[in-house]
Amino acid sequence: LPLEFYQRLTQPKAAVAPVSPDYQLTGVVYSCDLGNPQAEDIIFQGEFSAACNRPGPIALPPLPFSGVVLEEASINNQSRGFWQEDRPEGRNLHFALAEPGLYHLRLRLSCRVHRQGGWRSATVQLPRTAQGMLQLLNLPEGSEVSLNYGQGVWNTRVTAGTTLRFALPEQPVSIRWRSATGRAEIDPTLTVSSLMGLSLTPARQLLLWQPTFSFQDQGRTVFELEIPADWRVEQISGNNVRGWEALPPAPPADNPKTLIPPGSASLTGLRRKISVHLLKPASEQEVLQLRLLAPGLEYYPQSRTVFFPAVTVPDAARHQITAVLDTPLTFSLQSESSAPLRRIDSDSASEQFFRAFPDQQGRFQPAEAWECSGEPLPLQFALQPARRTAEARLELIQELTRDGLVAEGKFQVRTALPGTVQESFALPANFELQSVLAPALLHWFVESAPGQNRATLLFADSRAKERRVLFRGRSLRDCRPGQTLPLLAFTWDGAALQRTELVVQTRLPWQMQEKNLQSLQPLLLEQCREWLHRPAPASLAFHSDSLNYGGELAITAKENKISGQCLHGIHLTEAALEETILFLLHLEGEVEEFSFSLPEAWQDVNIQHPAIRSTSIETTPDDPATRRVRLRFLQAQQGEFLLRLSLERRIPPEIEVRPLPCPYSLQYFLVLENSGRDEIVPVSRQGYEQVLRPVLPRRRELFQGGNFQVWQTSNQSASMVLRCQERPAVETAGASIGLASTILVLDASGNCLGEQTYHISNSTEQFLSLRLPPHSRLWTVEVAGEPVKPVIPDGGGAGRVCIPLVKTAEGDLDYQVSLKYSSFIDQPGGARKQEFPFITSENISVERCLVELRLPRDLHWFAFGGNLGQVVDQDQYYSGQLEYQQQQAQRLQLAMQSGNVFSQSRAVQNYAKFNRQIQSDVSR
Known part of the structure; x- marks a missing residue:
């Protein structure tokens, strides 16, 4: 930089004198006395200071307020220098300062108190400057206070002599408070009609509660409920429900300062308050639905007494309760009641209950129904655990694969009583359990033990009369021919009786032989068809009525063997000679390749099959007129295999046909079909026998019409000479x-x-x-x-x-x-x-x-x-x-009945064409 410019930059500049503002304001502090519970209005008294820095009059910025009435305002104890104006959502308060100086401003505002049961509430927006504070004074001991700023709710409980202070926001604030001394005040206009359903299981206690609130006043935005402290709220729903809050359990009366930690086990006799907030003020009636849960009864296997949960509405003047009891499957229930409780018809009460809770249809099985005109419901039950032993049926498939012995099974268990949410079954040694599926299954795991592993299952409900458990896994032992494997045994823990049906099968070219069977008897495979939907070619079936069964399985490999048929079809048309070779093979063992010979005319044939890896066509040294074909498969084949070869060529004057040479015992068929004017006829044959009524597989892949002739042979040295003979046109009368x-x-x-x-x-x-x-x-x-x-x-x-x-x-x-x-x-x-x-x-x-x-x-x-x-x-x-x-x-x-086979052939083909033409005419 140039030196002169740098020096100008570094020279200090004269500081600009600050401009004094026209006025300065302090924050507003309001006080509100809430000590009088009978007051119809509450008073907010506020004060703040203002400094005027230049001659006036100076107008202060407007202070918006709503929900309150301005009763008094003063500037330095003089009621002048202020005015009000309306705005869309309330009013604005204006002040004017006449001359420079310090001013002290006071405000007094009042607000009407709204009552909802024991709660008192007010929603206000107080005039404030840049800052504001509100003090709530003289709150009674144990009072509950709830503040809602529009962005969240803040709740607290105060002790004697406590003053609550909080900052005032710009938007309106809702203040709710109630005294904790004695029971909440009764609202004479509020009546409640409740419909309840109680289900008792070892897993949990469930109470479905639908209270219907009826009242005369308008603008209710909150309802108060009380439940036992050892019950928790899972869900509260309704068309107008915004949210709900559960207050901590109230401390005992003898020690009100005792803190009840969350999750405490000693909640017997304590109460929990639930506040349900609405989206918009309710009018005349409101319906809620609650789902309450409590710990189950699985840890009490002996007889015990259970009380109906004491759910109440403290603000209600009258509470009518209708209760429906679910049928306990693992207990026998005996109800004990006292006045004013009375038993009613369970059918009508059940119909009313299912209308209110349609999702419980099929789950809830009503046993009793009661009605009471007070709260809580004075009902208790004597529960006696039921007794029943478990019985199991096992359908088990064990399949031999190259990766090992795979097991799939299904347990059908009639559960024991008393029921439990935890079940288990024993696993064989060296077995990996891969999956378990069952209705209402929450989790499963394998417990390792020195003697025997067990699969433990955790269910959501212990009331199921029957459990269906599907499982799959595999043995960790090697599985190959020449080995002897133990049969896998599974038993249901706690079952007094187990019926097992076991099917051992394989889709590999292996043979199986059972050995050393223990408590297993052979079973016809047909008796397992009801549940065995995919039987393998090699299958063994056993059954057992014992919990201790077992045996061994010896594995041997099958000998490779190829058998089947070779069909050679020759179809003569007016334009060409169409030939088709069809191999219908039955492969036993593990066949990796297949070879055969073709005439020289077939040397350019394209052989394609998804199971073929490679194809080689070579000249045979002994016979140059034939070609040796070798097909190698992608993997070892077994079972049925179909291979088709096709060739179309000019019509030669004479054709010599021989069975395709191959090193297998195949049955050969020669099929001749004529569909043109000319015909192909045998001139000489050796070793072929004509089949008058042939029944051939895959005939649709060889024949296009109905005029064909079939010859059969099993001798690979057989031969036949065919000649194409022109046939003159048939002369008719005109x-x-x-x-x-x-x-x-x-x-x-x-x-x-x-x-x-x-x-x-x-x-x-x-x-x-x-x-x-x-x-x-x-x-x-x-x-x-x-x-x-x-x-x-x-x-x-x-x-x-x-x-x-x-x-x-x-x-x-x-x-x-x-x-x-x-x-x-x-x-x-x-x-x-x-x-x-x-x-x-x-x-x-x-x-x-x-x-x-x-x-x-x-x-x-x-x-x-x-x-x-x-x-x-x-x-x-x-x-x-x-x-x-x-x-x-x-x-x-008439032509099909003619003695001329060529007339028959034409008539058969044209008859099919004629039928298609008739159908086309009818469709038009």
């Missing part, structure tokens, strides 16, 4: 048109558009000779779905055309010849007779005709004539189509 249908559209000017369709069966004719009507023009012609060009013969006269036809054979369907044309007639109208233009056939006769005319709606058409007959309705029109279809179906049935 050609016919089974149905001619026409759609003709005519407009009011005489222009005609027509579509005429012929359904033709033709075995002799080369052309269809047609005569067009006068003034007509042929637009398009389609034969069997393909467009063709008509031929105009020489010397045939005007309007004569010839349509090239396709010949059909026995068993073929009719094909369609569709013609679209246009024509012209005289303009209709004036009662003139009109002749419609139709195309006529000259060389093939028409068996039936269907004509559909679409005529202008603005003209009246009548007196139809000609050789077509009269106008028919829609049903008669469609019946003509149905007659034609029935005639075509009869022709196909």
